[in-house]
Amino acid sequence: MSAQPPLLLALDLTGTFVFGLNGALTAVRATRLDVVGVVTLGMMTALGGGVIRDVLIGSVPPATFQDWRYFALAFGGGIIAFALSRRLDRLEMPITVLDAVGLSVFAVIGASKASEYGLGVGPAVLLGVITAVGGGTIRDLMIGQIPTVLRSELYAIPALVAAVITVSALGLDVYGLPAALAAAASCFVIRMLGVHFGLNAPRPPGSADTGREGQPR
Amino acid sequence: MSAQPPLLLALDLTGTFVFGLNGALTAVRATRLDVVGVVTLGMMTALGGGVIRDVLIGSVPPATFQDWRYFALAFGGGIIAFALSRRLDRLEMPITVLDAVGLSVFAVIGASKASEYGLGVGPAVLLGVITAVGGGTIRDLMIGQIPTVLRSELYAIPALVAAVITVSALGLDVYGLPAALAAAASCFVIRMLGVHFGLNAPRPPGSADTGREGQPR
Amino acid sequence: MSAQPPLLLALDLTGTFVFGLNGALTAVRATRLDVVGVVTLGMMTALGGGVIRDVLIGSVPPATFQDWRYFALAFGGGIIAFALSRRLDRLEMPITVLDAVGLSVFAVIGASKASEYGLGVGPAVLLGVITAVGGGTIRDLMIGQIPTVLRSELYAIPALVAAVITVSALGLDVYGLPAALAAAASCFVIRMLGVHFGLNAPRPPGSADTGREGQPR
Numbered sequence: 001m002s003a004q005p006p007l008l009l010a011l012d013l014t015g016t017f018v019f020g021l022n023g024a025l026t027a028v029r030a031t032r033l034d035v036v037g038v039v040t041l042g043m044m045t046a047l048g049g050g051v052i053r054d055v056l057i058g059s060v061p062p063a064t065f066q067d068w069r070y071f072a073l074a075f076g077g078g079i080i081a082f083a084l085s086r087r088l089d090r091l092e093m094p095i096t097v098l099d100a101v102g103l104s105v106f107a108v109i110g111a112s113k114a115s116e117y118g119l120g121v122g123p124a125v126l127l128g129v130i131t132a133v134g135g136g137t138i139r140d141l142m143i144g145q146i147p148t149v150l151r152s153e154l155y156a157i158p159a160l161v162a163a164v165i166t167v168s169a170l171g172l173d174v175y176g177l178p179a180a181l182a183a184a185a186s187c188f189v190i191r192m193l194g195v196h197f198g199l200n201a202p203r204p205p206g207s208a209d210t211g212r213e214g215q216p217r
Numbered sequence: 218m219s220a221q222p223p224l225l226l227a228l229d230l231t232g233t234f235v236f237g238l239n240g241a242l243t244a245v246r247a248t249r250l251d252v253v254g255v256v257t258l259g260m261m262t263a264l265g266g267g268v269i270r271d272v273l274i275g276s277v278p279p280a281t282f283q284d285w286r287y288f289a290l291a292f293g294g295g296i297i298a299f300a301l302s303r304r305l306d307r308l309e310m311p312i313t314v315l316d317a318v319g320l321s322v323f324a325v326i327g328a329s330k331a332s333e334y335g336l337g338v339g340p341a342v343l344l345g346v347i348t349a350v351g352g353g354t355i356r357d358l359m360i361g362q363i364p365t366v367l368r369s370e371l372y373a374i375p376a377l378v379a380a381v382i383t384v385s386a387l388g389l390d391v392y393g394l395p396a397a398l399a400a401a402a403s404c405f406v407i408r409m410l411g412v413h414f415g416l417n418a419p420r421p422p423g424s425a426d427t428g429r430e431g432q433p434r
Numbered sequence: 435m436s437a438q439p440p441l442l443l444a445l446d447l448t449g450t451f452v453f454g455l456n457g458a459l460t461a462v463r464a465t466r467l468d469v470v471g472v473v474t475l476g477m478m479t480a481l482g483g484g485v486i487r488d489v490l491i492g493s494v495p496p497a498t499f500q501d502w503r504y505f506a507l508a509f510g511g512g513i514i515a516f517a518l519s520r521r522l523d524r525l526e527m528p529i530t531v532l533d534a535v536g537l538s539v540f541a542v543i544g545a546s547k548a549s550e551y552g553l554g555v556g557p558a559v560l561l562g563v564i565t566a567v568g569g570g571t572i573r574d575l576m577i578g579q580i581p582t583v584l585r586s587e588l589y590a591i592p593a594l595v596a597a598v599i600t601v602s603a604l605g606l607d608v609y610g611l612p613a614a615l616a617a618a619a620s621c622f623v624i625r626m627l628g629v630h631f632g633l634n635a636p637r638p639p640g641s642a643d644t645g646r647e648g649q650p651r
Contacts, residue, residue, distance in 0.1 A: 027584075036591060037584035051490070056268070058277035060492035065557035123282035137359075142571075144580060146361060150244075150254035157253060273485070275494035340499035354576075363578060367461075367471035374470060 008109070008180055015105040016070050018098035020046035020077020023139045025095060028085040030143045035082050041139055042078025047071070049134030053110050053127050057117040096195055103155070104187035107132035107162035108180050115170050124170075128163025129156055132187075154194035162187035225326070225397055232322040233287050235315035237263035237294025240356045242312060245302040247360045252299050258356055259295025264288070266351030270327050270344050274334040313412055316353075320372070321404035324349035324379035325397050332387050341387075345380025346373055349404075371411035379404035439611045442543070445618065449539040450504050452532035454480035454511020457573045459529060462519040464577045469516050475573055476512025481505070483568030487544050487561050491551040530629055537589070538621035541566035541596035542614050549604050558604075562597025563590055566621075588628035596621035 023045020027038045047064045054062035064070040110131025114124040133149040133156055140147040149156050165183035169175040193199065240262025244255045264281045271279035281287040327348025331341040350366040350373055357364040366373050382400035386392040410416065457479025461472045481498045488496035498504040544565025548558040567583040567590055574581040583590045599617035603609040627633065 033580075033584050036589075040584060040590065055272055055489055056278060056282070058275075058492075061490060061551075061553055061557060065490070065553065065560070068554075068556055071556055071560075117278075119278055119282060120285075122285055122288055123278060126282070126288075141358060141575060142581060142584060144361065144578065146250075147359060150250050150257060150359060155253075156257065272489055273495055273499070275492075334495075336495055336499060337502075339502055339505055340495060343499065343505075358575060361578065363467075364576060367467050367474060367576060372470075373474065 007177055008105075011101070011105040011184065012109055013069060013073055015102035015109075016046045016064075017073040017077045018095075019049075019102040019106075019135055020074040021081045022077075022095055022099045022102070023135065024078040024081030025085065026139055027143060028081065030145065038082045038085075039075065039078035041142060042081060043071075043074040044142065045135040045139040046074035046077060047135065048138040049106055049110065049131040049136075052134040053113065053131040056127060056130070057114055057119065059113075059117060097192070100158075100188050100191040100195070103132045103159055103191060104162055104184035106135075107159040107187055108166045108183045111163035111166040112170065112175065112180070115167060121167050121171065124167045125160065125163040128166060129159045132159035132162075154190065154199055158187040158190035158194070161190060224394055225322075228318070228322040228401065229326050230286060230290055232319035232326075233263045233281075234290040234294045235312075236266075236319040236323075236352055237291040238298045239294075239312055239316045239319070240352065241295040241298030242302065243356060244360060245298065247362065255299045255302075256292065256295035258359060259298055260288075260291045261359065262352040262356040263291035263294060264352065265355040266323055266327065266348040266353075269351040270330065270348040273344060273347070274331055274336065276330075276334060314409070317375075317405050317408040317412070320349045320376055320408060321379055321401035323352075324376040324404055325383045325400045328380035328383040329387065329392065329397070332384060338384050338388065341384045342377065342380040345383060346376045349376035349379075371407060371416055375404040375407035375411070378407060439614075441611055442539075442614055445535070445539040446543055447503060447507055449536035449543075450480045450498075451507040451511045452529075453483075453536040453540075453569055454508040455515045456511075456529055456533045456536070457569065458512040458515030459519065460573055461577060462515065464579065472516045472519075473509065473512035475576060476515055477505075477508040478576065479569040479573040480508035480511060481569065482572040483540055483544065483565040483570075486568040487547065487565040490561060490564070491548055491553065493547075493551060531626070534592075534622050534625040534629070537566045537593055537625060538596055538618035540569075541593040541621055542600045542617045545597035545600040546604065546609065546614070549601060555601050555605065558601045559594065559597040562600060563593045566593035566596075588624060588633055592621040592624035592628070595624060 020042040022042075024038045024042030026045070027033050027041040033041065047062075047070065050064050050070075051062045054060060054064075064074075107128045109128075111124050111128025113131075114127035119127065133147075136155075137147040137149055162183045165186055166175065166180065169179035169183065237259040239259075241255045241259030243262070244250050244258040250258065264279075264287060267281050267287075268279045271277060271281075281291075324345045326345075328341050328345025330348075331344035336344065350364075353372075354364040354366055379400045382403055383392065383397065386396035386400070454476040456476075458472045458476030460479070461467050461475040467475065481496075481504060484498050484504075485496045488494060488498075498508075541562045543562075545558050545562025547565075548561035553561065567581075570589075571581040571583055596617045599620055600609065600614065603613035603617065
């Protein structure tokens with residue numbers, strides 16, 4: 001990841017920080033954990049997706065274990081969330097927004113890193129999605145909840161869109177900062193529209209309720 | 218996996234498809250998920266065991282990320298299960314049968330691949346079992362259930378038998394399609410007998426109920 | 435792990451055995467599992483932390499898959515726990531003590547192995563902690579509980595202390611059996627003090643109860 005353009009690196013680090021914040025806040029809300037648990041959960045959320053990606057493409061030790069900045073930002077996000085947990089509780093919307101930033105950036109970076117390592121189109125797209133949703137999935141498993149990616153509000157689909165755009169741009173040899181930003185922006189916009197309108201992907205035919213839900217979670 | 222005999226490859230692909238179907242159906246029954254969740258869970262069930270095996274033996278990226286047929290069949294199984302979830306709900310027995318096919322084939326293929334990669338007898342057997350039960354275990358964790366392999370009806374033992382036969386045949390230099398089919402058939406028969414008679418492995422001495430259960434789950 | 439000094443190897447094997455025992459006993463208490471489930475859970479607890487460590491540092495197949503003694507001791511611990519589950523139930527304190535031994539030894543061995551593989555100070559410390567708490571975390575996820583490491587009684591912190599001492603000793607070139615034992619002993623003492631006094635790390639400001647809990651779990 002050393003040769004990343006500065007803006008992409010900045011977004012990647014931002015994504016790590018906000019996922020750390022978000023994971024720790026989720027921990028505070030969902031269940032009674034001590035400071036170690038809260039910070040650990042923040043770090044798992046922030047670093048988990050990238051670690052799974054790196055293990056799957058054979059890039060071990062994972063990048064986040066080799067660059068102290070990821071580690072520090074994930075840790076910092078967790079600590080801040082712990083300290084301010086009462087106040088941040090009221091900041092639901094900013095946190096949702098920042099989470100969408102993380103989702104978008106991680107999908108792009110995951111897909112492009114997988115392509116760099118020689119994976120084909122389909123696998124690279126899949127790894128983009130895994131990078132984006134992996135950390136949150138670990139977080140949810142740890143606190144005993146059905147992972148968000150399985151149950152709500154167009155969470156995986158925007159990541160999929162970003163990964164497809166990224167891999168397409170790479171295939172057409174037009175990948176660069178503008179393409180990466182366009183891919184991330186697409187994910188971000190779709191995700192925020194989903195949150196705003198409470199949209200969900202279709203449910204199975206026999207299911208109790210379908211489509212819209214009363215309020216975004 | 219390129220040099221697999223056609224019948225074994227066909228069984229492996231069949232196993233992938235039925236595990237995708239089975240994982241997605243489990244998702245539909247167990248909890249309310251949208252189409253993304255149902256298909257994702259189907260794919261995790263179908264591909265999870267092989268991915269864990271490949272990560273553990275150092276064969277990354279995992280085989281299923283490099284051969285689009287696995288991916289397509291897992292996805293197809295998930296989509297079909299989603300679309301037909303109402304009708305398939307009544308097909309419990311065929312699905313149990315197909316699940317046993319997947320279990321059997323994956324145990325054989327997992328054990329033989331681990332042996333190819335130079336693992337000893339014990340580890341190769343263990344990896345056969347992990348390949349067979351890994352996907353279903355991920356599925357159960359994701360929907361918040363105690364994994365089937367831990368709790369019921371001779372699920373791990375038939376896989377263990379198949380893996381032992383496979384590794385023994387390899388050791389005796391008589392491994393080939395007949396041995397592979399014999400190993401898979403042993404697993405299949407034991408598993409189906411377990412389901413039919415509602416057999417369980419012994420429970421701990423102090424446990425409330427032991428042995429038989431009223432009905433197969 | 436071939437060049438380990440005999441005492442350290444003995445402790446590592448002891449840790450594996452007691453984690454197998456402990457994981458299986460937890461299984462017996464927490465939920466109704468058959469013998470396969472109980473032993474499987476014991477083995478996951480005993481071997482899980484080391485497997486995660488080895489996957490993350492790229493040492494695959496994992497060490498525990500290549501040395502039958504780890505495997506045998508994990509299995510033996512699980513079987514013994516299953517057979518004696520009624521009686522061992524009353525031996526809560528010895529089991530807590532043995533669990534602390536496993537935690538201590540695994541933290542030291544995990545951190546030193548990660549350093550051997552060229553990881554920096556921070557990552558090596560982190561891998562020591564992951565090795566120590568990984569198996570128990572898998573165990574808790576499998577039986578549907580919030581992992582111990584997230585919720586109680588100074589579990590991760592003593593492992594962190596042991597890993598820091600280990601990596602520091604390696605950095606100062608004074609690592610050897612005495613340093614390893616000192617690191618493990620520090621972890622053990624802190625952990626046992628935490629258990630004895632029912633100490634917990636601080637909880638978030640807004641949390642219902644803070645600090646002490648009535649009784650050690």
